Amino acid sequence: VVALGIAAGQWLNLPAYGVKLIGVIDLSLEVPLLPVLPFTDWLRLGELAFAMVMILYAESYGSISSFALKHGDRVSTNRDLLALGAANLLSGLFHGMPAGAGYSATSANEAAGAGSRLAGIVAAGVVLLIVLTVLPWIALTPEPVLAAIVIHALARGLSLQPLGRYFIWRRDRLLVICAVAAVLVLGVLDGLLLAVAISVVLMLKQMSSADIQVLGQMAGGHDFIDLQRHPDAKEIPGVLIVRPSEALFFANVERILGGALRLARHAQPPVHTVILSLEESPDLDGTSIEALEAFFLQVRAEDKLLILARLKHQAKAALSKLPAQELEQVILSGLSVDVAVQQALKPTT
Template sequence: MGYSAADGDEARELARASFSDREQKNLPLAYKVGVPPKKKLLSEFTERVKETLFADDPLYAYKNQPRSVQFLLGIQSFFPILSWGRDYSLKKFKGDLIAGFTIASLCIPQDIGYSKLANLDPQYGLYSSFVPPLVYAAMGSSRDIAIGPVAVVSLLLGTLLQNEFDPKTEKEEYLRLAFTATFFAGITQAALGLLRLGFLIDFLSHAAIVGFMAGTAITIGLQQLKGFLGIQNFTKNSDIISVMKSVWGSVNHGWNWQTIVIATVFLVFLLLTKYIGKKRRSLFWVPAIAPLISVILSTLFVYITRVDKHGVQIVREIKKGINPSSVHQLYFTGSNLSKGIRIGVVSGMIALTEAVAIGRTFADMKDYQLDGNKEMVALGTMNIVGSMASCYVATGSFSRSAVNNMAGCQTAVSNVVMSVIVLLTLELITPLFKYTPNAILSSIIINAVIGLIDFDAAILIWKTDKLDFIACMGAFFGVVFASVEIGLLIAVSISFAKILLQVTRPRTALLGNLPTSSIYRNIQQYPEASKVPGVIIVRVDSAVYFSNSNYVKERILRWLRDEEEELKEKNLPRIEYLIVEMSPVTDIDTSGIHAFEELYKNTKKKNIQLLLANPGPVVMEKLEASLFTELIGHEKIFLSVGEAVMSCAPKASEAA
């Protein structure tokens, strides 16, 4: 890689050859860079809004249809069940029935455990797997998502709520705030969908989510040591230091050996069934029903042996009956309203992120379309309705959705089947859970959250992007050593910091000519590419806005200075042309144009000609409107780097 007069001459000859071919074929010798026709302000604004907010809306494909058809399609867009329900069959119901029974056997013990993470009585977890799935079945567009409480959101909600009210001494206020937060979580989710703002959740990067989920899994696991070891007095803090102090501080007087034996035996059983399910996919039902079997066996064991009289903590009571109304318990006035909004927005966004990620995963797997904005409306509506029926924030569960998929679900009817079984459980079976040991619930939760720690994803992030890995680890350590909300704040902050860094410091590259071709590529990626004598070619790999325009200008001038110093040391011809390759520049604003004007003035002082290669239609339109094309000259704007280099041939060859 370096300067070579021979290589430069060869590049120019190849450029000339392409023009000779055109001449022999009676084609124009060169094309000028086109300027798109000017658009009216209103039409341009309307087009941009449609493309930004409604690009994925299928209703636009039917805009010329009769109003009755448009109305029907509009109703179907909010209630997809009206569309796929027409083709529903007994064969599909068979698959949904099996899947519904399978995920119900998994969700019932999980719901009881997850409600404890949210510092709520066990029945509230079951309530949240009864009403929300019914609403989602009518409004959701995913065939595979299983709806209900999840560990991450339960812990987050419980942590945020207990910062406001004590769940034991202020139980009524705590419960009301939980319902209020759920209501505003639903409002947030539905509003994002209706306003077509679903892209906002993409600002939380995949790497940050991986770290946040892993950190939350560790935190949830540590929280379960209370039930696993039989400790009665346990810290309210969730960070690892506080938890370990609480655990080791109660070794001599707080641990219960009978509880530890029960928890260990069933945790080993659950992990073994999970291993069997991974080894043989046809046995997916084994780990799915293992939690319910564990609850049944452990409950029978406690009832027969009455070890609850020897320090083994039990559930004691789950309120019987279906969801009572909680409309009158929501806060709509006073200081608690703002608390409910704040907690609801945070928990709603996290719940939304998890559900959309799960939905997209299975939609890609089964090759069907998932409308993210409609999913948000469905999830939001189910949480709004749920908040009025004694439910707390529900969303898509990855473990249950995976089981739902493997069990052969065909539609969202599997959620309906699960909901009906939960209904029967609330009406008939809840008294039987009286002797269920808390230890088994801790084992079930530990077994469930282990899957949230994705080592392979973390390793891949490390290999792929070190900055992404910092975001991943920042979120992880924030959750583990501080709190769930601090970890979330770190995850969001690092994600935004990365965006700002990429926007304000875009990449630029120095281009050279590949031997025996008229192709120009990054000389760092292609060491064999040679620089053209007397010419420096720089590519800008980003849109140029007010946030990075000054940096782009200074970076190009720095390339120019470095090249001039290198030429001076080697006594080679000076730079006479600066070519800026603009094909990656998708847009430019007034600050960007001003930066190019400053660049033009700087190069003119040094007696260096500024040439532009392949600006896109949006960029060219703005350069023309700002009269920059007149400043630089239309003849200095080329279709390709090759044509720009050829225009430098006469003077460059003299310099060589």
């Protein structure tokens, strides 16, 4: 097919009919160095590089994982990403093209019977041979011929079934639709950047809309679960146990802690201890720490004991640096909710 395409490019004057050819490829051995660019070009380069990284990662990891699963191979994510990073670093220093485990090239490689790393060495040797011998003829190859080869290579592997799963699961459907529409309308680079931005916005929306769960004891055991979903769980008299359903961060901490404070104030019968389980928050940002600091003071003003249970190491270390007077009647604990309840029910002396 390639040979026939080159012959057509040579004898049929295809450019006159609007058919584009590959054109002359100017190859030269470059000395590895960083380009000298004005600052504005570096900024633009950073934008394009971010989008390119997303494209290379998504396509490469997709082809790596799918073909590894197909052939029963083991995937080593760190190894694969290190190889891609090293290849792109060297390619960039030599002014080469971005390198990735493209789905079309992988499909064509598999269709040709590749079964080991030796296939890459053979392919590199063939490309070198072409460059040294028939490069001027390659320039006459019509671009539609290359497109047809890629489509043929992908035809066996492409399927709409993976996209259908998102509609069956009813998760990320909006993101999938927006990503496809953005790429079709804006192109691959700008469309992908918009899709990433939409993904971040949806993630922030989900985390910021987190609710606060009131926990109860399950069948007199050591497990404490959401009372709303498990009405048979029992509340501990005099103790309010609450847990945010998502990690605390700047967009949800004020609303969640405000809800916990209202529950403590209006609890019937009144409670003497509030247990806040922070198992979903491995770390805390500055806004969350400030909000918790104010929450400590508000709970103390209600003359209640506050116990922070399931506190992760990073979060506990950050809160421990608050002034000692603000930690009065506050217990920072990495232990379980059950231990915190036992501590709350100890008689005071």
